[in-house]
Amino acid sequence: xxxxxxxxxxxxxxxxxxxxxxxxxxxxxxxxxxxxxxxxxxxxxxxxxxxxxxxxxxxxxxxxxxxxxxxxxxxxxxxxxxxxxxxxxxxxxxxxxxxxxxxxxxxxxxxxxxxxxxxxxxxxxxxxxxxxxxxxxxxxxxxxxxxxxxxxxxxxxxxxxxxxxxxxxxxxxxxxxxxxxxxxxxxxxxxxxxxxxxxxxxxxxxxxxxxxxxxxxxxxxxxxxxxxxxxxxxxxxxxxxxxxxxxxxx
Ligand code: G3P
Ligand code: CA
Numbered sequence: 001x002x003x004x005x006x007x008x009x010x011x012x013x014x015x016x017x018x019x020x021x022x023x024x025x026x027x028x029x030x031x032x033x034x035x036x037x038x039x040x041x042x043x044x045x046x047x048x049x050x051x052x053x054x055x056x057x058x059x060x061x062x063x064x065x066x067x068x069x070x071x072x073x074x075x076x077x078x079x080x081x082x083x084x085x086x087x088x089x090x091x092x093x094x095x096x097x098x099x100x101x102x103x104x105x106x107x108x109x110x111x112x113x114x115x116x117x118x119x120x121x122x123x124x125x126x127x128x129x130x131x132x133x134x135x136x137x138x139x140x141x142x143x144x145x146x147x148x149x150x151x152x153x154x155x156x157x158x159x160x161x162x163x164x165x166x167x168x169x170x171x172x173x174x175x176x177x178x179x180x181x182x183x184x185x186x187x188x189x190x191x192x193x194x195x196x197x198x199x200x201x202x203x204x205x206x207x208x209x210x211x212x213x214x215x216x217x218x219x220x221x222x223x224x225x226x227x228x229x230x231x232x233x234x235x236x237x238x239x240x241x242x243x244x245x246x247x248x249x250x
Contacts, residue, residue, distance in 0.1 A: 048119075120148040137158070174186060
């Protein structure tokens, strides 16, 4: 195998540091990773913030919906202690801070997670204003967020996180929809991926990068499927595995 595999730190190096914080992103970079994935929501006062869930409850010391709080209120929360006391200084970052700090040295896979009005357009406007278009890929499970992205900013690279749960069978309509809207990547769950599926998607002109790589077995099976990359919570282990196999890492 001579191709490169893209190793994307999922919410940062999130097995080892609190997800979607600078600590997790910095750790991924220390591990030699060049791609970082993160999730975006909007605050009540229309600032783009980096957090996974709709609510604050799981990953901060706050409670309630992210979209019901101002940026100032969100920034006052502790976004690290839930993971470990040593991360008590981590807070919720703005997307602007993260792009400004990381997009020169890493490629950012920005997932439009929230469902607030025009979130994709606002994200694209920010990326354009920071001249970071070449350093990002916009992803989402929400097809309409990707369509909004492509309509507003056709220059943005997009990846559709295929919204199929465990046990589902592949649905070829995904390919037809992705072609229609000119998405660049298809991002299936790791469990769905086979060599045949990957080669079919490649033949149709798509990059294939997986998500939901929860175990090292899944990591190895994604590599052997011929997929182009994956998000992973333990990117150090993927680096080690690819080095052992003599596969180049992107
Ligand atoms: O790689 C995409 C992945 O981040 C999607 O799942 O739930 O972690 O946002 P989730
Ligand atoms: Ca995500």
